[in-house]
Amino acid sequence: MAVVKALDFYLPDELNASHPPEKRGIRRDHVRMMVLDRSSGAVRHDHFFHLDHYLEPGDMLILNNSRTIPAVLQAEWVSNTGLLTPKVEVRLARRKRDNTWEALIAAVPVNIGDKLIFPPDLSATVVSEKENSPLKVIQFSRKGADLFNRIYALGEPVRYEYIQHPWDLDYYQTVFASHPGSVEMPSAGRAFSWELLFKLKQRGIGVDFIQLHTGLSYLLDDNWHQSPEENEEEYHISEQTMEQILQTKAAGKKVIAAGTTVVRAIETAAKNGVLSGMTNLYIHQDSPLKIADGILTGFHEPLASHLDMLSAFISQQNLLHAYNQAIEAGYLWHEFGDMNLII
Structure with a gap:
């Protein structure tokens, strides 16, 4: 139709x-x-x-x-080759499971196995890529309410160019x-x-x-x-x-x-x-x-x-x-x- x-x-x-x-x-x-x-x-x-x-x-x-939630987070990016990028922006896109989110990572190319470190006490691993999309699937070191508490402590709200x-x-x-x-x-x-x-x-x-x-x-x-x-x-x-x-x-x-x-x-x-x-x-x-x-x-x-x-x-x-x-x-x-x- x-x-x-x-x-x-x-x-x-x-x-x-x-x-x-x-x-x-x-x-x-x-x-x-x-x-x-x-x-x-x-x-x-x-x-x-x-x-x-x-x-x-x-x-x-x-x-x-x-x-x-304040879905914009700042991370250190550690590639699977060991290369460290001190600051990349990670925008959470949607929750998949208690500790797993689709996310937009403003760094190219982020690969499966790369790690994201959110100081002082949160990290995530890139576990898969979403087909025909720039989104990656990341698995956090924390889950449930514990993860939300860390996101609220570390993140900023999404805002667009008119704000x-x-x-x-x-x-x-x-x-x-x-x-x-x-x-x-x-x-x-x-x-x-x-x-x-x-x-x-x-x-x-x-x-x-x-x-x-x-x-x-x-x-x-x-x-x-x-x-x-x-x-x-x-x-x-x-x-x-x-x-x-x-x-x-x-x-x-x-x-x-x-x-x-x-x-x-x-x-x-x-x-x-x-x-x-x-x-x-x-x-x-x-x-x-x-x-x-x-x-x-x-x-x-x-x-x-x-x-x-x-x-x-x-x-x-x-x-x-x-x-x-x-x-x-x-x-x-x-x-x-x-x-x-x-x-």
Whole structure:
């Protein structure tokens, strides 16, 4: 089946949010919000803390409580010939097992058997190469919580070229993040405050959580492009949460996914009947959505595959029209930017 490519448009540089809202003098839940009607394409302009105005009692909001890890590490590289390079950058891409990760190592050529030393007390060995990819598979000397503790002590968060300042890891966390594993922040949940979550629950709107640990989206070389099918991500949905989702659907109420990660997880579970595992589900304009009735998301850059997913909720024509309005109105893009509710 032919799939229409993601939307292309011109995004002015000044709309790339380089500072967290808090550093711009506003609360995280006071960013702007553009609301799109799925059927008509009608656009409304509001602020995120008014989210409860667009949901009804009995509706359910699903959030991703994966916690962002500081996935950029500095290592000493010891080749299998004994040559020492004192400093190379290692970007964790996705976890394979308790002590094994796919990683992007900014050194060429890194070979199987080479060692990476992360002073003072962590090391890893390159154990295999990923086919048709610059990623390597590395096995750490520690595992589980012990390994995560060392990563948190040594690493820095992934940041891209539109963010010039090395903001602390706390700025890359949602207030409810609890399960470490995301290489990049599940950013659709960033704007939530506990006050807003309590307000939603007081209005009878259900709030529940899943986990999907995001992988590394950019491999530092435009010659390497990961398709959504190549970007496998680990997810987990509890039986209790899925039961609540199904009861909400059966009652004729809406299930709203906070982020493309949540859509990917719940639609994978609906399609495969598996509540935990790995997903490479690619959602596009021809994909039937079995659970998600709406999506809360940020604004995505031109040609991003996330725009393909949004096309499953709203026509590409209406989406492009709305994005052009957002650009004219000065909405801010990316993880520190404004929000978009499609419902």
